[in-house]
Amino acid sequence: xxxxxxxxLIVVPFYNNEKTVAGVVAGALGLxxxxxxxxxxxxxxxxxxxxxxxxxxxxxxxNRGKGRAIRSAxxxxxxxxxxxxITIDADGQHSPADxxxxxxxxxxxxxxxxxxxxxxxxxxxxxSRFGRGWSNMWVRIASGGVTRDSQSGFRAYPVxxxxxxxxxxxxxxxxxxxxxxxxxxxxxxRDVDVTVHYFSGADRxxxxxxxxxxxxxSLMYTLLVSRNLLPVPFRRLSKxxxxxxxxxxxPALETPPERGRDLAAPRKVKxxxxxxxxxxxxxxxxxxxxxxxxLGLAGGLGFFxxxxxxxxxxxxxxxxxxxxxxxxxxxxxxxGRLGTPLLSVLIPILAVEWGHRLRSGRWIGAAxxxxxxxxxxxxxxxxxxxxxxxxxxxxWIGLAGGLAVFLLVFICSWRRRSPGGERA
Numbered sequence: 001x002x003x004x005x006x007x008x009l010i011v012v013p014f015y016n017n018e019k020t021v022a023g024v025v026a027g028a029l030g031l032x033x034x035x036x037x038x039x040x041x042x043x044x045x046x047x048x049x050x051x052x053x054x055x056x057x058x059x060x061x062x063n064r065g066k067g068r069a070i071r072s073a074x075x076x077x078x079x080x081x082x083x084x085x086i087t088i089d090a091d092g093q094h095s096p097a098d099x100x101x102x103x104x105x106x107x108x109x110x111x112x113x114x115x116x117x118x119x120x121x122x123x124x125x126x127x128s129r130f131g132r133g134w135s136n137m138w139v140r141i142a143s144g145g146v147t148r149d150s151q152s153g154f155r156a157y158p159v160x161x162x163x164x165x166x167x168x169x170x171x172x173x174x175x176x177x178x179x180x181x182x183x184x185x186x187x188x189x190r191d192v193d194v195t196v197h198y199f200s201g202a203d204r205x206x207x208x209x210x211x212x213x214x215x216x217x218s219l220m221y222t223l224l225v226s227r228n229l230l231p232v233p234f235r236r237l238s239k240x241x242x243x244x245x246x247x248x249x250x251p252a253l254e255t256p257p258e259r260g261r262d263l264a265a266p267r268k269v270k271x272x273x274x275x276x277x278x279x280x281x282x283x284x285x286x287x288x289x290x291x292x293x294x295l296g297l298a299g300g301l302g303f304f305x306x307x308x309x310x311x312x313x314x315x316x317x318x319x320x321x322x323x324x325x326x327x328x329x330x331x332x333x334x335x336g337r338l339g340t341p342l343l344s345v346l347i348p349i350l351a352v353e354w355g356h357r358l359r360s361g362r363w364i365g366a367a368x369x370x371x372x373x374x375x376x377x378x379x380x381x382x383x384x385x386x387x388x389x390x391x392x393x394x395x396w397i398g399l400a401g402g403l404a405v406f407l408l409v410f411i412c413s414w415r416r417r418s419p420g421g422e423r424a
Contacts, residue, residue, distance in 0.1 A: 008033055008106065008156075009082040010099065012055075013069035014090035015040040022049040024088060027096030029055060036076065037090075038069040046090075066153070067174020071167060078163040083110070086156045094154045098194040102156045105192050113162070113182045115147050116154030116194035128198075135217075139176060142224040144326030145183035148191050150176055161187050161237050172213045173220040180224045184234040228324050231317070290328060296410030298327035300402035302335030307347055307398030309390045335405050348390060351397050355389030358396075 010028040014021040014037060021037065028035045035055040039047050041063035050057060058076055060069065070087055077085050086102050088094050098116065105114045120129055128151075135150040153175060162178065165185060169177040183189065290298075301321060306314045314336055322332040339346075356364050 007082045008084045008086060008103065009073075009077045009080075010035045010096075011038060011070065011073040011077075011085050011087045012036070012090050013038040013040055013066055013073065013087065014042065014046055015063055015066070015069075016042050016044045016046060017090040017092075018042075018045040018049055020092035021046050021090040022053065024090050024092060024094075024096060025050060025053055025055050028088065028099065029053070031096065031099055033099075034082075036073055038073050040064060040066065040069040065171030065174070067167070067172065067177075068170040070157075070174065070178075071170075074157060074159060074163040077159050082159050084156055085159055085162075087153060089153045093196050093198065095195055095197075098154070098192075101192045101194065105190055106156055109188065109190050111158060111161075112188035112190045113158065113179065114156040114190045114192055115149055115179075116152045117147075117149040117191040118152055118154075118194060118196040120196075135176060138221045138225070139179055140326060142221060142228050143180040143183035144228075144324050145179060145189045146326060147179065147189050150179055152194075154194050158187065161185060164237060169216070169220055171216060173216045176217060177220055177224065180228075184228075185237045187237070229321075231320060292410050292413040294327060295331055295413045296406040296408075297325070298322060298329075298331040299335035299409035300406030301325070301327060302332035303338060303405040304398035304402035305332075306336040306338075306343075307351065307394045307401060309348070309351075309387060309394060331409065335409070338405070347394070347397060351391075351393035352386055352389045353393065354396055355391070355393030358392055359389060 010031070010033050012021065012025050012028060012035065025035055025037050037050055037053075037055050037057045039057060039059040041060050043063075047057075047059070058072060060072065070085075073087070074085060084106055086099060088096060088099070094116065102114055102116070105112075118132075120132070132149055132151050136147060139145060139147060139150045155175075157178070162182065165178075165181050167174060167177055167181065169175075179189065302318050305317045305321065308314075308317075310317050315333065318332045318336045319329050322329040353364055356362075
């Protein structure tokens with residue numbers, strides 16, 4: 001059952017799970033794989049319930065959090081030559097019978113971090129459904145990586161890459177930090193479907209503290225998103241580790257073969273200046289793996305970035321952040337070139353005017369620029385102020401124009417993908 005060329009360890013972190021931990025460990029042992037139970041400073045009878053069980057045990061001196069328990073297990077596994085660690089919670093919500101699904105996924109994709117996507121069709125609390133979607137969105141924003149269940153603790157970690165990364169999270173926030181930093185390092189993400197059982201009443205045991213842990217998770221997302229926005233490259237672990245950002249096949253990025261043209265190519269300038277022809281070009285985009293929402297976000301991002309005073313770096317910025325957010329680069333680039341060269345002149349003028357209006361409450365009048373000396377002054381000594389006005393106005397124009405482009409691309413893409421919509 002173990003994938004070739006790899007040693008797999010099942011890890012069961014537990015804290016005060018006296019009623020359930022022994023059953024989870026026994027179920028994992030029944031698969032014939034080594035099991036490590038990590039005692040995160042339990043104060044109940046959980047450790048005693050494992051007496052005589054043929055599983056390794058790692059005891060932490062006090063309760064340090066689930067994240068610290070998993071990090072300790074990764075170091076323990078690396079020191080003993082394991083290639084992968086499969087973590088399963090000790091509260092009994094997940095079934096060890098689903099572990100073979102991870103083994104098959106590891107065999108197919110040994111370089112990826114594999115997440116168990118919980119089946120929420122039955123008895124899942126509404127807050128869990130909302131929380132999963134909310135967390136998935138922020139993982140995408142923070143890394144560009146895509147998973148359908150970023151909150152699941154049922155996972156398979158490739159040991160060497162994950163044990164080599166530096167983490168700061170020690171409790172539940174570690175699980176989102178691990179996903180994001182794995183993507184940054186070039187580790188791929190993959191989902192497998194797993195079952196889940198939610199207990200109710202006295203049978204439900206949770207150590208999640210709503211205020212404390214939600215605050216820590218929110219703070220972690222703030223740090224991760226802020227880092228992803230910095231135009232500084234991430235350190236890759238090795239060239240052999242694949243990138244988990246959304247792969248988009250060539251046909252989804254190009255115009256139909258009969259047209260033989262690239263929407264982002266400079267020779268399309270005359271065509272994209274026409275609003276009507278732009279609509280036609282967008283409708284002719286062939287169906288691809290990304291949703292209409294994602295294509296719309298790519299278009300909105302491209303127009304937003306071209307509205308900022310990046311002075312010749314718009315194209316590089318669009319490529320960078322489209323890649324960071326896992327969006328189609330060519331869609332973003334084509335939106336960033338809308339109206340070239342007309343908008344390339346109008347946007348800076350409008351941005352400075354609007355920024356000046358926001359800062360001073362009035363427009364820049366013609367009298368202020370009625371002589372060469374005043375123009376030189378405006379472009380010289382007043383350059384820092386004008387640059388600030390450009391940035392301020394550009395943000396507003398970029399947001400408004402980006403929203404318009406988003407809606408345009410979304411609607412055209414949705415019509416193209418819908419059963420009754422037009423197709424090229």
